[in-house]
Amino acid sequence: MAAGGWQSLKAVARYAIEEGSPALVTRALLKQNKTEGFACVSCAWAKPAEPRVAEFCENGAKATAWELTSRRLTPEFFGAHTVSELRGWSDHDLEAGGRLVAPLRYDPATDRYVEATWDEAIAGIARRLRALRAEDPTSAVFYASGRASLETSYAWQLLARVYGNNNLPDSSNMCHESTSVALPESIGVPIGTVHLEDFAQADCILFVGQNPGVNSPRMLHQVKDARDRGVPIISFNPLRESGLVRFVDPQSPLQMLTPASTTVSTQYLQVKVGGDLAALTGVCKAMLATAAAGGEGLDRGFIATHTHGFDDFADWVSRQSWDEIECESGLARSQLERVAGVIAGAKAVIGVYGMGLTQHRQGVKNVQMLCNLLLMGGHIGRPGAGICPVRGHSNVQGQRTVGITEKPELAPLDKLAAQYAFAPPRDKGRDTVASCEGVLDGSVRAMLCLGGNLLRAWPDSTRLEAAWAGLPLTVHIATKLNHTHVVPGQECWLLPCLGRIEIDRQQGKEQKLSMEDSTGFIHASQGVAEPADERLRSELAIVTALAEAVVGTDAQVPWAQWRGDYAQVRAAIAVSYPEIFHDFEARFVQPGGFAKPNAARERDWKTPQGKACFIAPTGLVADPDAPAHPPQTLRLMTVRSDDQFNTTIYSLDDRFRGVSGTRDVLFMHERDIARHGLQPGQRVAVRTTAHDGVDRVVRGMTVRAYDIPEGCVAGYYPECNPLVPLWHHAEGSHVPAYKSVPVSIHPETPTATAPQEPAHDAR
Structure with a gap:
């Protein structure tokens, strides 16, 4: 199923009617993300100076209907x-x-x-x-x-x-603190360097751990425009997600009235959960090899003038074996070399990422590795290029x-x-982590x-719920x-x-x-x-x-x-x-608002070294809690449904993944289902295997075959949050590592309890 299209419009209409205020919602939507209107209460994607007639997405419309309910x-x-x-x-x-x-x-x-x-x-x-x-x-x-x-x-x-x-x-603290820690060390600012105008000038866009179809659908308009210009889009994501595969623009008469759609990703790499660090290392390694052979890929003038630590970084990358890169990333060397070839030939690359990078034990290093990749080609502080963290809240x-x-x-x-x-x-x-610890040990006595x-x-x-009542x-x-x-x-x-x-x-x-x-x-x-x-x-x-x-x-x-x-x-x-x-009062009301100063966009590096810094990780393993566990351990990532915004659940359906009426679902590769002696539709308990003396378990999950790498499983957030230990957080930023949790699966029923559709294939 494609993101957008008639299904999106139907969902918006249904929510407006169900909330009992369709006329009110319709009037409000025409003012949403407009200069004389209100900023969407959902995601934080950019608001253009010249907005479309309908400058909102399905998620934003749902959030508006939810707030303007008659109940x-x-x-x-x-x-x-x-x-x-x-x-x-x-x-x-x-x-x-x-x-x-x-x-x-x-x-x-x-x-x-x-x-x-x-x-x-x-x-x-x-x-x-x-x-x-x-x-x-x-x-x-x-x-x-x-x-x-x-x-x-x-x-x-x-x-x-x-x-x-x-x-x-x-x-x-729960999403992009890894960004706020990583980027100042790498480029001297705590935020991304990309403006909306850069998408019109980019000649390559890289998505890593960001699913715009669910998390920021309005971004798909910039993606569609780029694809219409022939810009390659490369996506790294464990699950094959509709929003990264195909998009039907609700504001395009051609696409709404014909079978036409936009193919989003020209290369789609289903990296293993927690494998992004290894995958990005592999791309960097391939680019260094191409450059050593006299090919494109490195902006040597930029590196010499504007960066620090390149030689040490290049030496670290060269020492990483392809065998380990393939093992940790779950991707073949040839796939990563193909990605490197496209990036090396591009003049302006945007690197887009979300919580798929930040919510890992090595989330800070994940972000810095993406930054390293962009710095190799001089893609920071150049029109049409830069690093683009997509914030999840408005x-x-x-x-x-x-x-x-x-x-x-x-x-x-x-x-x-x-x-x-x-x-x-x-x-x-x-x-956030210290506040949780204070609730548990009693040192926090008031939560506002x-x-x-x-x-x-x-x-x-x-x-935490057991301790919260004692506040x-x-x-x-x-x-x-x-x-x-x-x-x-x-x-x-x-x-x-x-x-x-x-x-x-x-x-x-x-x-x-x-x-x-x-x-x-x-x-x-x-x-x-x-x-x-x-x-x-x-x-x-x-x-x-x-x-x-x-x-x-x-x-x-x-x-x-x-x-x-x-x-x-x-x-x-x-x-x-x-x-x-x-001049706050005058500038914030102008169309498009005003930009916060961003030194890195001007190649003014506010780091101790006075330059952008290449920073090598200490290894390729993104989750140090997982490797020591038995082969039956799987890597769990938490995901959101298309009918959800953060912890707000609009319905129990997820049409992009073919789920209806429940959120107690565990997405598994069909071979992992068989390997664990399970059947699709069977109910299981999921237990955390990173032990600290606390038994963390979520019961009553229904197994569902899905297009996800072997050894990896996915479940919904926040239903799977009890499985994430408080100490299982990103080093340096304390962001909870919701995207890679070592778990084991335990049958609750001996046979399948419900019919199962074929494994989902968004293609």
Whole structure:
């Protein structure tokens, strides 16, 4: 099945109708990702200065319909259902209930959420936070989801720092922190170097561990345009995914009215799970051999002028054997040499990657190896070329830009101290892994969540859920109900907020917000729909009210003024970050927004060496936890369905992979099924084989034959998160290694329990 096309349009229409607001959704979609409209609440792909009539994808449309639903979770609903009962509901059913509309407090005596006034909620939370602050200000964690605006994120990080800590974990900790660690060492900036315009100038595009059909479908428009120009597209991905095989453009009359489609990948390499490091090494090795024989591939002038460490890197690559490269990557030498030949002949190569590279034990080295490959040909700081990490959440990169970080050296603490007359904490805060550890050992006593569904998103989720209920305080700023909300701490509050698509009026004036996309452009976003309920408050209004009640005048921050006029927050951001946000108010509303400075695009290398750096890994094994285990051990990767955005499950179907009505599926190669004495449709338990004394198991999974390399299996995120040990994370970045987990398979039934379709073949 191709990505896009009529099936995509049908899915969008069905969701708009099911949510009971098709006219409202249709009007909103025409404003989505437009200069005078709102930034999509789904992925962070770039927003063009000259948008299409329909500048949204299927996933973005689903997210819009989901937020603009006509359904409401009223206080009466919570009066009819205990929290224990709701804990048994599926992720889909919880969020499908509709929008939260009133502040709620968990009542342990009745095991129900009960309505509270805003004053009661703010005062109750503040009272507990002030008491915890007096005991230990580092015991509270301020988590931020990627959906929050730059204005809200800036206020959130300032609240945490005035409170007394740098405990600011966010979505990046679970996805692209490997990028934020790898790229500064390699090219001196923590973000990618590609702008949207570069796709029109590239003559080769490389996808590694990024599936745009599910994760960022709007990108397929740039991919289609490139393919129409004859640009080769090379994809490395363990599963054969529809979005990397064929695309039918819903905005192309020819493709919608005929059998025509765009072939996405000209070369598709089904690398073994965790084999990217070896595969990229093989491509580099082949390019070095070609160059040594007098062929193309190396930009020697660029290497000599702009890079450091090439000789040591080339020596390391030359010492890697083809036998080991083939074994670890699962790819033949001839396949990798063919890739090298295409890249060597290209003048402008874009390297696109996602969490398929970052969420491994060697995720940092994975990113740096892709960077090495691009540096060999001078493909950084050249029009039509560069490295392109695709962020999974709509403003997660922007949050880091305005101070959401646990690393004090990355925040302008001296400027904040002078600007607001307080002494910011200088100790490193808790990232996601450290926050999880604190929940488990009791050192974290309050979790404040600006969005998110942590008990589903976090690794080792079974262990963490048991400890979460013991937290003295949990606070959630949210639009809908999710699983984490129905595991309340000893004191728990739900604070319902406006969604990004809704009009945010403060002091009678409609407010704009700002967002940063994956390519480092800052855009305005303005709601277009009336709020779901008059009791809702904006995220910024909630955060500033909390700050006033908790830290008061401990710093000279005009919280109340910010709440009434978001332009004042942007002015404050410009003072803290003048190089990025000068003339903020004028620039962010212009078509296409404005670009954040990016020194590497100008070949200005902000590394200690003053040059871009080749950095060799220590070996080819991406997952050091796996090799020592018996042959029956398989490598598990977690994946998302086409009816899903992060932990939000729109339905139990996955039409791209031919799955309907369930997410308890384990995708296996048919020979692995036979080798394990199983049959398609059989139910199995999956157990982690990297032992630390904890038995991690997910039961009731149904085996399904699929086009995936032998020795590898795939299951859905977040259903498989209990299998990921908390310590099984990327070295250097602490990103949970969701994409390569050593597991074993154990039959739960002796024979097949359901009919099985043939192995999926997206071709």
